[in-house]
Amino acid sequence: xxxxxxxxxxxxxxxxxxxxxxxxxxxxxxxxxxxxxxxxxxxxxxxxxxxxxxxxxxxxxxxxxxxxxxxxxxxxxxxxxxxxxxxxxxxxxxxxxxxxxxxxxxxxxxxxxxxxx
Amino acid sequence: xxxxxxxxxxxxxxxxxxxxxxxxxxxxxxxxxxxxxxxxxxxxxxxxxxxxxxxxxxxxxxxxxxxxxxxxxxxxxxxxxxxxxxxxxxxxxxxxxxxxxxxxxxxxxxxxx
Numbered sequence: 001x002x003x004x005x006x007x008x009x010x011x012x013x014x015x016x017x018x019x020x021x022x023x024x025x026x027x028x029x030x031x032x033x034x035x036x037x038x039x040x041x042x043x044x045x046x047x048x049x050x051x052x053x054x055x056x057x058x059x060x061x062x063x064x065x066x067x068x069x070x071x072x073x074x075x076x077x078x079x080x081x082x083x084x085x086x087x088x089x090x091x092x093x094x095x096x097x098x099x100x101x102x103x104x105x106x107x108x109x110x111x112x113x114x115x116x117x
Numbered sequence: 118x119x120x121x122x123x124x125x126x127x128x129x130x131x132x133x134x135x136x137x138x139x140x141x142x143x144x145x146x147x148x149x150x151x152x153x154x155x156x157x158x159x160x161x162x163x164x165x166x167x168x169x170x171x172x173x174x175x176x177x178x179x180x181x182x183x184x185x186x187x188x189x190x191x192x193x194x195x196x197x198x199x200x201x202x203x204x205x206x207x208x209x210x211x212x213x214x215x216x217x218x219x220x221x222x223x224x225x226x227x228x229x230x
Contacts, residue, residue, distance in 0.1 A: 032217040041226070042223055043207055043221040043223040044209075045221070046218070046220060049217060051217050096217075104162040104173055104175065105162065105219060106162070109159045
């Protein structure tokens with residue numbers, strides 16, 4: 001079975017400071033990894049994905065994530081946080097069907113990011 | 118290109134009633150997945166449809182069902198509603214089954230009273 005862990009329910013950071021939202025995963029085979037963001041009463045908005053290739057993935061709004069296979073992690077980062085980045089962030093994993101993976105996205109429990117002035 | 122459209126955005130139903138939610142995927146996308154989001158259980162996979170056939174199903178009771186039409190639009194139905202069915206129901210659109218990317222709609226907020 002595949003799973004995702006987001007160990008922090010909330011992350012607080014000052015505007016202008018770098019931010020990191022942590023994610024670790026468990027899956028058979030090579031994973032597809034994703035970050036989504038959710039604003040209040042809205043759906044999930046795609047931020048970035050790792051499929052294969054370069055371990056550092058760049059996404060929307062200045063976010064990036066680093067895939068670390070040995071640590072089974074996919075932490076979300078941004079060099080300089082904005083107040084408008086405050087939202088709920090979800091990490092998700094999907095295993096390729098060809099490698100016998102579960103054909104669905106499995107999400108972490110979410111991390112509330114709060115960026116303050 | 119229009120995104121994933123879910124209707125209605127909000128619903129209030131009474132226990133015991135049934136409800137139907139609709140999802141129109143991105144043009145050209147043929148796979149539709151449904152997820153339930155609640156504060157207690159987080160985001161949970163309900164089912165996935167492709168070419169009018171259910172391809173995968175999560176761990177939900179038979180009261181939860183769905184279907185897909187030839188134009189790829191999908192509906193999900195919940196019968197005999199329970200208070201615990203109150204949730205945000207999200208639909209995701211992908212080009213094909215197993216495609217790595219999924220794009221989500223705004224969701225339907227269902228409240229059961």
